[in-house]
Amino acid sequence: MRNILILEPFREKHINLIKSAAKEDFTITQISGDYDEKELKDALKKAEIVIGQPPISFLQNPEINCPKLKLIQMTWAGTDQYTRSDLQFPKESVSLANASGTYGIIMSQFVVGMILSLMLNFKDYHIQQQQRVWDRRGPIQSLDHAKVLIYGAGDIGSAIAKRLSGFDAYIIGVCRNTDKQRAFFNELCSLDDAESYLPVADVVIGCIPNSDETNGYMNYRRLKAMKKGAIVVNVGRGNFIDGIALDELLSNGHLWGAALDVTNPEPLPKEHLLWSNPRCMITPHASGTAFEHLQATENLLCEIVCENISRYCNCEKIKNKIY
Structure with a gap:
């Protein structure tokens, strides 16, 4: 079964919208908050889509650590944690999209x-x-x-x-x-x-x-x-x-x-x-917060996530694609 891994505390209504966007082809796994490193590594091995920001160190050797991964849909607008010149994002096998339009x-x-x-x-x-x-x-x-x-x-x-x-x-x-x-x-x-x-x-x-x-x-x-x-x-x-x-x-x-x-x-x-x-x-990097701060921002983020999951499932061009 194909899998979507969610690394953010989306509300239940948003999870249901994500499920609908993915149709019946995907199961949903949600890990947020303080998660165990092994738990995340195991989940990444099964995921085809990740919603959130998995550590780039976990994306190295993708054929071993994330063999099924095809798309990372970020929940942030900034992408430098993946795109800096000193990093090695597996862009040959994994697409990356940010959440521009949310914040x-x-x-x-x-x-x-x-x-x-x-x-x-x-x-x-x-x-x-x-x-x-x-x-x-x-x-x-x-x-x-x-x-x-x-x-x-x-x-x-x-x-x-x-x-x-x-x-x-x-x-x-x-x-x-x-x-x-x-x-x-x-x-x-x-x-x-x-x-x-x-x-x-x-x-x-x-x-x-x-x-x-x-x-x-x-x-x-x-x-x-x-x-x-x-x-x-x-x-x-x-x-x-x-x-x-x-x-x-x-x-x-x-x-x-x-x-x-x-x-x-x-x-x-x-x-x-x-x-x-x-x-x-x-202020403590508070201007662009979403989860548990402003529901309107969460709604915008969910719209972008759902649109890109739908596009991915229909083999259409991904919005906000970086790689």
């Missing part, structure tokens, strides 16, 4: 909330409330007609641009294919050309996938090149920004504030200077 709606709201919290001093007011202090904090900033540079113009970056367009912001998107039209962006530029926009951008947002080019991209020199009083937000990959350089440029007042939902490393060590920097907001 843009909620992550874009998260980003707007972060920006407004920094611009309007909400963090300071929260501290004052705890101290029972009544004091107006100023100055403040506005998103109205702000220039925003977004590194990454895919699903998440486009969703952020859509939200910010409601503030009449001028939005520049950084992407590989600048010839492709993308809604809600006023301009598009390549990564090589993006640096020229740093001195004029009021807000810089990182939501770009990890790559050799983006690893450590926002170093001291580029952070220093940003407009004085600018805000930087990162919801992509933690290694996009040099945390030590960021702390220095926040502390000396060059940058207004920073909001980090991703850090390098994760979790951020307790002794890291950014924890105590009053100009920095830190």
Whole structure:
């Protein structure tokens, strides 16, 4: 019997939808939470489709460790744990698809909330409330007609641009294919050309996938090149920004504030200077969570999973295919 292995805590209604998408050709095995390594290895040997993120070490020697595996349907948008140049994903025998299209709606709201919290001093007011202090904090900033540079113009970056367009912001998107039209962006530029926009951008947002080019991209020199009083937000990959350089440029007042939902490393060590920097907001990689956080996101994820399982069963082109 053909098997689908699910490594995430999908709700029962979603499991039933996945079963329906697979028709009667597949049995379902679900392993989530704290699972035994041997249990997972044994399950992988039987699985034709995996929904989730199996450790890449378990995918080595596929003819032995996962001889029946044909498709990994990720539940995340980021794929670098499989696509980094130093890794060996068995793409000759296994297809890989991500969950692009799932997280843009909620992550874009998260980003707007972060920006407004920094611009309007909400963090300071929260501290004052705890101290029972009544004091107006100023100055403040506005998103109205702000220039925003977004590194990454895919699903998440486009969703952020859509939200910010409601503030009449001028939005520049950084992407590989600048010839492709993308809604809600006023301009598009390549990564090589993006640096020229740093001195004029009021807000810089990182939501770009990890790559050799983006690893450590926002170093001291580029952070220093940003407009004085600018805000930087990162919801992509933690290694996009040099945390030590960021702390220095926040502390000396060059940058207004920073909001980090991703850090390098994760979790951020307790002794890291950014924890105590009053100009920095830190959240625990929470902007794109699905399971047990927002059912609407779970529903979107289930739609993508079911569509690709149906496509696979019907020998159709897989959506969001990486390999």
